[in-house]
Amino acid sequence: MTERGQGSVVSLHTDVKSTSGSEIPSMQGIVSREFFDAVFEQAPPMYMARPDGTVIYANSGYREHFRPGAAQRVDDQILPTLPQDHLDIVTRIAETKETETRQLSLNAGQTTEFFLSRHFPIFDDENQLIAICGSFINSTRQVNAEIKLRDEKRRFLDITRAASDWIWETDADGKLTFVSDRVVQAVGLPPMLLKSKRLADLGVFKPEADGGNKAEAAMEQHVPFRSVPLEIQDTSGDYKIFNMSGVPVFNDKGRYVGYRGTSDDITARLLAEDEAMSSKAELERAINEITQKNMQLEMTAKKALESAKAKDTFLANMSHELRTPLNAIIGFAEVIGLETFGPISDKYREYVGDILNSGKHLLSLIEDILDIARIESDKIPIEIVPTSLAGMVADSYVLIQNHAREKRLEIIGTRITENIDLAVDPTRCLQILVNILGNAVKFTPRNGTIGIEYEIIDETFVDITIWDTGPGIAEEDQEKIFEAFKQAHEGVYSRGTDGVGLGLTLSLKLARLMGGNITVKSSLSDGSRFKIRLPLAH
Structure with missing residues (x-):
């Protein structure tokens, strides 16, 4: 008999009895039944079945892990039947005569075990299908490692997505080898068009106060850099500012292989900061103007108080210095007009009348001025x-x-x-x-x-x-x-x-x-x- 599958062929002759009592092909007398049993019992779980699904051989590993169904009698020998999923594979291979490799899961109590199975047809010397063999390698550790790695990668991507807008990687020459999909929202270009470009090709790094470039200097020295602004013009012509942060990557031998980093869109924040700074500057200017005006008002108020005080002093002096002599002039004119101390001529009587009228008019004028001044100073008494x-x-x-x-x-x-x-x-x-x-x-x-x-x-x-x-x-x-x-x-x-x-x-x-x-x-x-x-x- 021969096995045909994945390019290998093994010739088998004569039949021997296995420990289970079934006939098993022997290898031209070299392989004894004991040797056959010893080898396959130590092998990973495996089975051998006829094209109709009848089990020819199943080692202890297979019987222990997969627990086949009810027993069946084959040539006066009792062997278990295959599980339904394995029987389906045997039936399919009997039709296609092709080898199948698939990952299978097996519930083992509260845990799940995974097996990488290979199912292949076996042919005789006349190329007739005589059996189908299946072997199982326990891949639980590998599968769990892959699941854990996948979860860790998903967790890393979630954290990175939450912490930044897009992530990037470069090779040792500084050319981009990976850019996350969210770069499309940031710059309007798909990741494919950004690969093999340098960060400096995407935009312009904001220079430091001394004119240097913090990011490029760090990448030349293979040291980390953080929050370096990069100005990028997107496809619509708008400019955006991104905070770029990166760390150097070294392989197991300590050789530098590139950079990994994140990018945060800070355009809106910078605009808000600019508006806040502008508002602050305008507020400071307004405060300075108000302060200056307050100082001017204080000086004006001080001068006004001084002027009011001077005016009050002036009014008091005017009331005394002008009204007193005017009253005397009016009184003497009235005495002369009455001829108290003797007669006067008509001409002098006319002059005395003019003096009296002018004095009264002037006194009335002074009273009006004093009244207006008192009103403006809120010092005129009003009794309703x-x-x-x-x-x-x-x-x-x-x-x-x-x-x-x-x-x-x-x-x-x-x-x-x-x-x-x-x-x-x-x-x-x-x-x-x-x-x-x-x-x-x-x-x-x-x-x-x-x-x-x-x-x-x-x-x-x-x-x-x-x-x-x-x-x-x-x-x-x-x-x-x-x-x-x-x-x-x-x-x-x-x-x-x-x-x-x-x-x-x-x-x-x-x-x-x-x-x-x-x-x-x-x-x-x-x-x-x-x-x-x-x-x-x-």
Whole structure:
């Protein structure tokens, strides 16, 4: 008989009986039955079966590991049958007459054993299939080692994938031999196109402060390097920055064979850092500007305090140094005008009248300036009490009636019969009414008319309107008349009348201090209407 399989042929002649009682071919008298049994019993598990699946021989290793099924009688001999999976292999080889090699697993209690099996046909001298033989080599250790190696590789890849974007390897010449698949997401190129390239071919390493290249210097010295930025332009034209880290690799003999390393995309992080640095720089600039402005404000506030203090000192001195001699001048002029110490001529009487009027005008001007200064310094006293509107109008009329009679002006509406109380400071309210009425008398031509009207607004305010038949105020000048030392440039306000433009300014400030306001409507042909709004007392 001959075995045909994988190129080897063994000639077998004569038959001998095995220890199991079956006939086993002998080797031309050289191989005895005892020798055959001794050799195959020491061999790994094996079986020999006829093409129909009948077992011819099975050594103890096979019977121990695979535990064949029920016994069968063959030529008055009892032999076990093959397991079903082995029987399927025998049936298949009987048809194909081809050798099969396969890995088989075997459950052994709580563990699994693996066997590398080889199943081959045996032919006689006439090339007729007479038997099928199967041998089994225990490969459990090798398979477990491969499984462990596969698990370790999978664990390594998982950790590397989690720790970096892509990994790489080079040979001793610095050419890439391996690049992980995730490089496609990083640079837009498949690993195949990157092999045999150098790292420096992929992009540009960021130089150090001294102009050197940390990564290339390390690779020349075969030492590790870490976190060296590499700028790569991907296929879309965008630039990305990767942190490259690598370690040298040496074989068992200590010979340098290349590098292994990782790469992390830090583009987004660098952009965020740049934005943060830019924001920080802008914040620092803003803080510096604010600090400088605060210093300027402190200096300005200090100067303002000094100016306010100087102004208060000036006002106090002015109040004493100007009002005291003016009061004396006015008093002496009145005494001379009364001829207390003897008669005076008409010419001197005229001069005394001019002195008296000029002194009173100058004293009034000084009082207005002092009042405006006090308002701006929040030092003018305001005492709000219920005050009769009719009384205020009557008192103000008394103070301007002589001047009105001299110009033969008609004043209507001065008698108010309705009982209306204002929530104002009486002195300051009278000052406002006298200023507005005085202006109406001052700028209304002879034989003109002046009127006083009032209207209650929402049970909260009363609007007191003082109108005249004078030439009026141009529209562009109506806001200017409320500014200090400003007078209108058209109409009668351009003439050389008494006053320097403080009456309306002071009146507006006083009205607003008491919660009211003053507005004006006028035209150059219809005269003027000044509306004084003051709060009502409840």
